[in-house]
Amino acid sequence: xxxxxxxxxxxxxxxxxxxxxxxxxxxxxxxxxxxxxxxxxxxxxxxxxxxxxxxxxxxxxxxxxxxxxxxxxxxxxxxxxxxxxxxxxxxxxxxxxxxxxxxxxxxxxxxxxxxxxxxxxxxxxxxxxxxxxxxxxxxxxxxxxxxxxxxxxxxxxxxxxxxxxxxxxxxxxxxxxxxxxxxxxxxxxxxxxxxxxxxxxxxxxxxxxxxxxxxxxxxxxxxxxxxxxxxxxxxxxxxxxxxxxxxxxxxxxxxxxxxxxxxxxxxxxxxxxxxxxxxxxxxxxxxxxxxxxxxxxxxxxxxxxxxxxxxxxxxxxxxxxxxxxxxxxxxxxxxxxxxxxxxxxxxxxxxxxxxxxxxxxxxxxxxxxxxxxxxxxxxxxxxxxxxxxxxxxxxxxxxxxxxxx
Amino acid sequence: xxxxxxxxxxxxxxxxxxxxxxxxxxxxxxxxxxxxxxxxxxxxxxxxxxxxxxxxxxxxxxxxxxxxxxxxxxxxxxxxxxxxxxxxxxxxxxxxxxxxxxxxxxxxxxxxxxxxxxxxxxxxxxxxxxxxxxxxxxxxxxxxxxxxxxxxxxxxxxxxxxxxxxxxxxxxxxxxxxxxxxxxxxxxxxxxxxxxxxxxxxxxxxxxxxxxxxxxxxxxxxxxxxxxxxxxxxxxxxxxxxxxxxxxxxxxxxxxxxxxxxxxxxxxxxxxxxxxxxxxxxxxxxxxxxxxxxxxxxxxxxxxxxxxxxxxxxxxxxxxxxxxxxxxxxxxxxxxxxxxxxxxxxxxxxxxxxxxxxxxxxxxxxxxxxxxxxxxxxxxxxxxxxxxxxxxxxxxxxxxxxxxx
Ligand SMILES: Nc1ncnc2c1ncn2[C@@H]1O[C@H](COP(=O)(O)OP(=O)(O)OP(=O)(O)O)[C@@H](O)[C@H]1O
Ligand SMILES: Nc1ncnc2c1ncn2[C@@H]1O[C@H](COP(=O)(O)OP(=O)(O)OP(=O)(O)O)[C@@H](O)[C@H]1O
Ligand SMILES: [Mg+2]
Ligand SMILES: [Mg+2]
Numbered sequence: 001x002x003x004x005x006x007x008x009x010x011x012x013x014x015x016x017x018x019x020x021x022x023x024x025x026x027x028x029x030x031x032x033x034x035x036x037x038x039x040x041x042x043x044x045x046x047x048x049x050x051x052x053x054x055x056x057x058x059x060x061x062x063x064x065x066x067x068x069x070x071x072x073x074x075x076x077x078x079x080x081x082x083x084x085x086x087x088x089x090x091x092x093x094x095x096x097x098x099x100x101x102x103x104x105x106x107x108x109x110x111x112x113x114x115x116x117x118x119x120x121x122x123x124x125x126x127x128x129x130x131x132x133x134x135x136x137x138x139x140x141x142x143x144x145x146x147x148x149x150x151x152x153x154x155x156x157x158x159x160x161x162x163x164x165x166x167x168x169x170x171x172x173x174x175x176x177x178x179x180x181x182x183x184x185x186x187x188x189x190x191x192x193x194x195x196x197x198x199x200x201x202x203x204x205x206x207x208x209x210x211x212x213x214x215x216x217x218x219x220x221x222x223x224x225x226x227x228x229x230x231x232x233x234x235x236x237x238x239x240x241x242x243x244x245x246x247x248x249x250x251x252x253x254x255x256x257x258x259x260x261x262x263x264x265x266x267x268x269x270x271x272x273x274x275x276x277x278x279x280x281x282x283x284x285x286x287x288x289x290x291x292x293x294x295x296x297x298x299x300x301x302x303x304x305x306x307x308x309x310x311x312x313x314x315x316x317x318x319x320x321x322x323x324x325x326x327x328x329x330x331x332x333x334x335x336x337x338x339x340x341x342x343x344x345x346x347x348x349x350x351x352x353x354x355x356x357x358x359x360x361x362x363x364x365x366x367x368x369x370x371x372x373x374x375x376x377x378x379x380x381x382x383x384x385x386x387x388x389x390x391x392x393x394x395x396x397x398x399x400x401x402x403x404x405x
Numbered sequence: 406x407x408x409x410x411x412x413x414x415x416x417x418x419x420x421x422x423x424x425x426x427x428x429x430x431x432x433x434x435x436x437x438x439x440x441x442x443x444x445x446x447x448x449x450x451x452x453x454x455x456x457x458x459x460x461x462x463x464x465x466x467x468x469x470x471x472x473x474x475x476x477x478x479x480x481x482x483x484x485x486x487x488x489x490x491x492x493x494x495x496x497x498x499x500x501x502x503x504x505x506x507x508x509x510x511x512x513x514x515x516x517x518x519x520x521x522x523x524x525x526x527x528x529x530x531x532x533x534x535x536x537x538x539x540x541x542x543x544x545x546x547x548x549x550x551x552x553x554x555x556x557x558x559x560x561x562x563x564x565x566x567x568x569x570x571x572x573x574x575x576x577x578x579x580x581x582x583x584x585x586x587x588x589x590x591x592x593x594x595x596x597x598x599x600x601x602x603x604x605x606x607x608x609x610x611x612x613x614x615x616x617x618x619x620x621x622x623x624x625x626x627x628x629x630x631x632x633x634x635x636x637x638x639x640x641x642x643x644x645x646x647x648x649x650x651x652x653x654x655x656x657x658x659x660x661x662x663x664x665x666x667x668x669x670x671x672x673x674x675x676x677x678x679x680x681x682x683x684x685x686x687x688x689x690x691x692x693x694x695x696x697x698x699x700x701x702x703x704x705x706x707x708x709x710x711x712x713x714x715x716x717x718x719x720x721x722x723x724x725x726x727x728x729x730x731x732x733x734x735x736x737x738x739x740x741x742x743x744x745x746x747x748x749x750x751x752x753x754x755x756x757x758x759x760x761x762x763x764x765x766x767x768x769x770x771x772x773x774x775x776x777x778x779x780x781x782x783x784x785x786x787x788x789x790x791x792x793x794x795x796x797x798x799x800x801x802x803x804x805x806x807x808x809x810x
Binding site for chain 1: 552558564565574577582586609610613616619626627720724
């Protein structure tokens with residue numbers, strides 16, 4: 001069946017026709033998409049209480065409109081990635097129930113009992129299992145789709161399957177390029193503009209280092225990465241963590257996923273400087289965030305190495321010293337990408353509500369300048385940091401003025 | 406038409422049916438393939454004197470036989486690469502006249518008026534235009550198929566088109582892996598075996614460095630590389646140079662092509678130590694080889710940079726300092742791959758006749774040990790060399806005991 005755009009009624013008809021609900025069910029549908037790109041319907045059977053989510057791509061960027069066309073084939077990448085995630089880390093992603101590549105849609109498990117991690121973090125919610133879960137997600141998806149584990153052939157088949165031209169291009173432009181000059185698509189706090197013009201856009205060494213990281217993003221086919229692993233792509237609860245929205249997936253640098261999630265936690269950490277909140281509460285929450293990042297990264301490395309010891313297939317991956325240098329390079333790039341994603345959320349096209357929620361534009365600017373400075377420190381010094389603790393110490397010193405609390 | 410294997414008569418029938426010769430022609434056909442993999446027929450019209458070459462893949466490795474199956478799809482990669490070479494460097498490759506993917510064959514310009522460069526070099530022939538030509542081939546094919554020039558989309562389409570699973574795997578195994586341990590497929594001079602066992606196979610640091618270069622070969626989708634650029638893939642005459650046999654082409658590290666051709670010239674350079682030739686002639690020829698490598702590499706860098714200045718499209722490629730660090734990394738990897746390909750030709754599956762032509766096994770062993778030592782120096786010190794002159798000085802000092810002649 002050729003492509004047509006869903007609405008609430010059509011989503012019900014479609015799911016009934018697919019036999020995803022029993023014939024006696026009584027369905028309601030609600031469009032809940034809050035993202036930049038796609039339609040998301042929650043369809044529920046009011047009798048049994050069961051529900052599913054139907055996500056459909058539109059032939060353009062949703063927030064911009066038809067003026068920015070975008071092929072609906074992005075759903076194919078999301079479905080392909082979700083299939084692989086369903087195999088490798090079934091408990092950490094929505095179950096994929098159905099895919100329809102012509103209609104550019106997927107039907108998946110409804111996770112609305114969980115909250116988007118970004119919103120939880122804006123309310124200072126803690127997610128005690130997050131570090132444990134996300135480190136498994138990262139260690140397993142990134143290791144088991146790499147040349148260390150896969151045969152040379154399987155790996156190359158994945159490269160071909162995930163030639164994700166359009167969404168990679170979005171990242172190449174919006175993350176690695178536009179923020180470094182006065183690009184049209186940037187979305188700039190007017191109070192920040194003078195700083196960008198007088199200071200930030202003159203930093204050619206920073207642009208150079210970011211361009212090196214961009215080049216790796218363009219050329220390094222290392223692992224199947226999620227590609228958009230910020231706190232808005234994660235549902236987090238007390239006991240559960242679910243990673244979704246993998247439409248940016250492709251065979252790229254593993255460090256991009258690790259750096260992106262850490263960078264987004266750092267953004268939240270810094271954002272509190274612009275908010276009217278009880279100082280002690282902020283201190284407490286920031287300590288929690290720092291601990292979370294440290295645990296997340298320590299556990300990630302531990303699990304990745306365990307996977308390697310257990311399941312590395314390539315004889316070269318077992319040569320003495322090989323794993324150590326690999327982990328070291330992965331760390332350096334992680335810190336680099338962490339800095340890059342912090343910067344792009346300041347004045348690139350897409351922002352984080354963590355910071356844009358600060359209504360006073362001067363206060364917002366001050367937080368934004370901090371983020372730009374921190375991003376720069378991370379990128380420029382990525383070869384100097386020895387471990388994640390040195391990174392979080394730097395952050396803490398810079399923002400809270402205290403090294404160890 | 407489904408696949409059938411050509412012979413001399415069938416090759417004539419086929420070409421007549423395709424209308425490649427006029428109906429009044431009188432064709433003769435001769436199989437001349439001396440390679441490891443494929444059938445090569447030269448088909449000639451004795452009346453007009455015109456001729457073409459028909460190359461067909463066999464469903465197995467020709468030198469080994471049906472015991473080592475290999476898909477005939479390799480011809481598709483060769484044809485695809487040759488099409489691109491016909492566009493980018495039409496004067497430096499055979500003209501592609503016809504392709505038939507089902508029969509796994511290509512028909513191309515007959516270059517038999519030229520001699521294989523390897524054979525010429527074994528007779529101390531000089532090729533005055535070679536450095537000029539090969540540097541153009543390298544600079545143009547490697548630059549114009551990279552992210553510096555291509556759009557992000559075009560480049561990724563090339564990656565997908567050149568998922569060359571089987572032939573990459575051959576390189577991964579035979580070049581980067583087998584020579585570093587006592588692998589079954591190795592082809593070892595019995596006089597060399599003790600050295601391998603007592604010395605070479607204990608060099609874990611060397612294996613580590615080679616494994617890093619292997620990892621780049623596995624993951625770095627930089628440029629469309631020829632993939633098998635040794636002196637047996639080049640026809641060279643006084644005035645002409647033609648590069649052929651691109652069946653190993655894929656989107657890989659640019660440095661692999663540059664390092665491979667230099668490494669193969671170095672092998673010839675070293676091989677004279679095992680030959681009964683007039684000392685002065687050897688000295689003279691070696692000077693020529695050193696000059697050739699220096700010129701080739703200097704010209705390559707010069708032309709690559711000129712291409713960059715003229716035709717770099719990506720704004721990031723124009724950031725201050727970017728090109729310099731790129732050229733530096735390309736050089737380091739080139740020296741590394743140069744060392745790797747020298748080593749693999751000593752005791753891996755495929756040898757160079759330059760060295761295997763030394764019939765006395767002790768003499769051959771001595772040359773082989775030299776090659777292994779030089780390969781190691783290149784790989785282990787690749788970050789220390791500042792330019793190609795330092796590399797050729799090292800070689801000269803090591804083999805001739807004199808730094809500057
Ligand atoms: N499986 C699910 N269960 C419940 N709600 C979901 C599910 N998937 C998506 N949603 C809701 O829909 C919103 C948008 O989903 P998603 O982020 O996948 O869409 P998108 O258009 O790709 O957005 P983005 O701009 O982040 O790329 C989510 O923030 C979430 O609220
Ligand atoms: N265009 C041509 N004109 C004349 N002779 C050719 C041509 N192409 C190939 N040959 C001859 O056929 C031989 C084998 O060709 P080629 O190297 O392409 O085959 P192959 O089976 O792929 O070998 P290899 O083991 O090097 O991969 C060449 O060495 C050359 O002598
Ligand atoms: Mg999305
Ligand atoms: Mg060949």
